[in-house]
Amino acid sequence: MEQGSQVPHVIIFPLPALGPVNSTLKLAELLSLAGLNITFLNTDFNHDRLVLHSNILDRFASFPGFQFKTISDGLPADHPRAGDRFMELFDSFKLVTKPLFREMLCSGQLNSVTGDSVTCIIADGILSFPIDVGHELGIPVISIRTISACSFWAFFSIQDIIEAGELPSRGHEDMDRLITSVPGMETFLRLRDLPSICRTNNLEDPNLQHNAYANRQSVQAQGLILNTFEDLEGPILSHIRSQCPKVYTLGPLHTFLKFRLESENALLQSLAPNSIYKVDKSCIEWLNAQPLKSVIYVSFGSITILTRDELMEFWYGLVNSKKRFLWVIRPDLVTQKDDEGQIPMELLEGTKDIGYIVGWAPQEEVLAHQAVGGFLTHSGWNSTLESIVAGVPMICWSYFYDQQVNSRFVSEVWKLGMDMKDVCDRVIIEKMVNDLMGEKSEVFMKSTVEMARLASESVSEGGSSYCNFNRLIEDIRLMSMTAIK
CATH class of the missing domain: 3.40.50.2000 (Glycogen Phosphorylase B;)
Structure with missing residues (x-):
């Protein structure tokens, strides 16, 4: 394994919801097992709940190059962060979290445990601003989406759907109308099957516009990580690859981690749930x-x-x-x-x-x-x-x-x-x-x-996710060498 400053230092910045945090924690553990230095940047709100209801601190203590850091999501502590009000996070992220993130990078607050600066950022693609900050500071950024490839592709196609005149909705009776402007889904995708943000009669709706923009931003990243596997979503992945430079399918991440840890004594501890609620066994x-x-x-x-x-x-x-x-x-x-x-x-x-x-x-x-x-x-x-x-x-x-x-x-x-x-x-x-x-x-x-x-099979030796993970590690090492220079 490389020593000192040549070891890549990767920041992982998930969307602050249990599903994305859960997936990216598993990716963080996989990357730590591969010898990378990892800083996991979570919101204060979610980190505090994870520490309260799970064993994440003990679990990651075995990796000397791993650390947790926290950042404000800009919302008050009593905000529910659930239901329709979850979308309020995006405005507060833009106003509060984005400038904080840039400042933490520039000031060295996000340096590794060995003091090294960040050489690669893996951030949830829906946030979009880490790509802007990374480009500004010369740090390579890889997007991760913890949604399915098929839903990512539907989000990616929102602007095409609008331009085809298939949005906005014309009312409840319109919900079973076929949507024909999403490549690969022309014969079965109905209006009611589009992401919930599409259920608006206002094309200027902020949530619709944010998602249409943010998902297209993925092409600006050096790669796109998806928690899926080729045999499940191969046809849709071929459409995504026509737009995104590099796609790494690494899923199912929870199974991949289990396979990687099979021979480790810490297996049961590592597979404990990453929960923000008290688990009733x-x-x-x-x-x-x-x-x-x-x-x-x-x-x-x-x-x-x-x-x-x-x-x-x-x-x-x-x-x-x-x-x-x-x-x-x-x-x-x-x-x-x-x-x-x-x-x-x-x-x-x-x-x-x-x-x-x-x-x-x-x-x-x-x-x-x-x-x-x-x-x-x-x-x-x-x-x-x-x-x-x-x-x-x-x-x-x-x-x-x-x-x-x-x-x-x-x-x-x-x-x-x-x-x-x-x-x-x-x-x-x-x-x-x-x-x-x-x-x-x-x-x-x-x-x-x-x-x-x-x-x-996908996460077993020689499987598609297994091979894509090895390719990701090599690409991060190459990106990091460039960033260090």
Whole structure:
């Protein structure tokens, strides 16, 4: 391994949400294992919650070249940073975080533990400003997107969709209209399957404009890292490569890290969840007592917000299905608190018989459990990949941002489950749960088992993600040598 200043010093700067932070922490560990010096730059808010609810400090202490640094996201401590209000982060990042980031780089606050300056930045591409700062200071920047390739490509194509006259929406009755201006998706992508920010009748909407601009900025970076694998998204990746200089598919990152650590004593510690919520592991004991493939796991991630009415529809649908269920209900999942505790007795009794509810679960462990036979999910990309790796079919109820695209691909392209977007009705929920866990389970199981096999192959020696990771390491070393000179 190189010594001293020749060792690349990489800053990793994720989007401050659990999914992106989780993925980039796994990448940080992989790069540390490869001998690089890493500074992980997280927002104060998310770092404090990670330290409180996970073992990340102990886990990364074994890497002498690794350090955590924090930066303000510009929002008050009591800001929810969830639901529709999550998008408020981008304005505060522009006003507060961007100048702070530049100042921290220039002043040496982000130097490595050995005192070396930054030689490469890996930053979430949706932030866009690290590319500007990197270019200004002469530091190479690689974008990372922790969304799927298909959703990235849909975001990338927003300007083309607008120019083709396929946006804005003309109302609710317009939602099933085909969108034909996204290459590779012309035959199945509907208006309702576009990212949620496209659901506006105002083409000047700030969120729409920011995403249209930021995703096109990826071509200005020296490369693009995606948490996916070639056998899953090859056709769409070919379109992305026509626009982006270098694409490194490294996924599934959580499986890749597991494979790299198989012979390490720290395996179990390293695979502990990177959680910003308190994990309740009692659900594993409950799963241990359930029959094979009998439980549907229900979780809507860390950002989704439900109304109380939506909560009730899901609850009735699950109880009425008569299928066993494990449900994650975060403390901040429901918007309306005034009726809290007033749950109908029939639901409480029904849940007592077949259900188990926790505030947060160790999701990778849950999905890998032999008792789990289905996943009712918000279609966040980490959750989707974890379900694919575990060979668990999905019911997709997408809520936000990239999830609408993911859910369409799960149902129509990869045939790994069913899409329930824009519907929250107890009768439909009951039917879909029974279909997924009953008569259609064998059909989905065949597809999910095969895709799980391909995911495993991609991160194994000689697989596409394995080879792309080695290529990334070499490219970072070359970039860093140039930056040092």
